[in-house]
Amino acid sequence: MLNIAVSISFALVSGALFLSLWRLLRGPDKPDRILALDTLYINTIALLVLLGIHLSSSLYFEAALLIAMMGFVGTVALCKYLLRGDIIE
Amino acid sequence: MLEIMLSVLIVVGALFTFIGSLGLARLDDFYTRLHGPTKATTLGVGALLIASVLYFSSRGEGLSLHEVLVTLFLFITAPVSAHLLAKAALHLRVRSIAPPPAEAEDPLADTRARAGE
Numbered sequence: 001m002l003n004i005a006v007s008i009s010f011a012l013v014s015g016a017l018f019l020s021l022w023r024l025l026r027g028p029d030k031p032d033r034i035l036a037l038d039t040l041y042i043n044t045i046a047l048l049v050l051l052g053i054h055l056s057s058s059l060y061f062e063a064a065l066l067i068a069m070m071g072f073v074g075t076v077a078l079c080k081y082l083l084r085g086d087i088i089e
Numbered sequence: 090m091l092e093i094m095l096s097v098l099i100v101v102g103a104l105f106t107f108i109g110s111l112g113l114a115r116l117d118d119f120y121t122r123l124h125g126p127t128k129a130t131t132l133g134v135g136a137l138l139i140a141s142v143l144y145f146s147s148r149g150e151g152l153s154l155h156e157v158l159v160t161l162f163l164f165i166t167a168p169v170s171a172h173l174l175a176k177a178a179l180h181l182r183v184r185s186i187a188p189p190p191a192e193a194e195d196p197l198a199d200t201r202a203r204a205g206e
Contacts, residue, residue: 001092001093001096002092002095002096002099004096005095005096005097005099005100006099008100008103009099009100009102009103009137010103012100012103012104012106012107013103013106013107015107015110016106016107016109016110016111017110019107019110019111019113019114020110020113020114020126022114023113023114023122028184029119029178029181029183029184030177030181031119031174031177031178031181031183032119032122032183034174034177035113035119035122035123035126035174036113038126038170038174039109039110039113039126039130042106042126042130042131042134042163042167043106043110043130045134045159045163046102046103046106046130046133046134046137049134049137049138049141049156049159050099050103050137052141053095053099053140053141053144056148058145058153058155061141061155061156061158061159064159065155065158065159065162068159068162068163068166069162072162072166072169072170075170075173075174076169076170076173079170079173079174079176079177080173082177082180082181083173083176083177083180
């Protein structure tokens with residue numbers, strides 16, 4: 001039963017990744033693209049957590065934690081660039 | 090029992106993640122699009138991380154709390170990044186489907202009504 005649930009969830013999260021990628025490629029304005037990147041990294045964290053459950057390995061949390069931290073820094077840097085035209089003032 | 094709980098949590102989490110991205114792809118302007126992923130994905134990833142805590146705690150290697158770090162970090166940073174994104178969009182005057190407020194369209198409406206125009 002857990003295997004079926006994990007398979008369904010892999011399909012759903014992959015669909016979510018494709019939808020975010022579509023918005024990243026299409027998104028009319030710059031904030032749309034940044035939001036799509038933000039969603040993309042959160043979906044990647046979900047995918048890594050699922051992979052950790054699927055393979056019964058707790059190695060993937062370090063990767064998820066790193067992606068969470070670096071993704072946040074990236075989003076903030078891009079937003080600051082749009083707001084100020086400069087990242088480190 | 091545990092397996093049923095885990096399966097439900099995993100499917101609910103993945104469903105929320107999918108619906109958040111569906112909102113990102115389908116809604117019509119930036120401000121409505123911001124609503125979908127920032128709420129639904131944190132809820133979805135939150136459910137997945139709770140499932141992960143349960144799964145790794147049930148394997149007999151003691152309580153597993155690595156996931157709390159990811160959860161805490163995501164729950165602190167998601168509102169901050171959403172706020173910054175909204176600020177950036179307002180700064181760039183991104184198109185919105187909401188009509189502008191009535192006073193903003195004509196800032197002198199009050200003065201004109203008083204002068205009897």
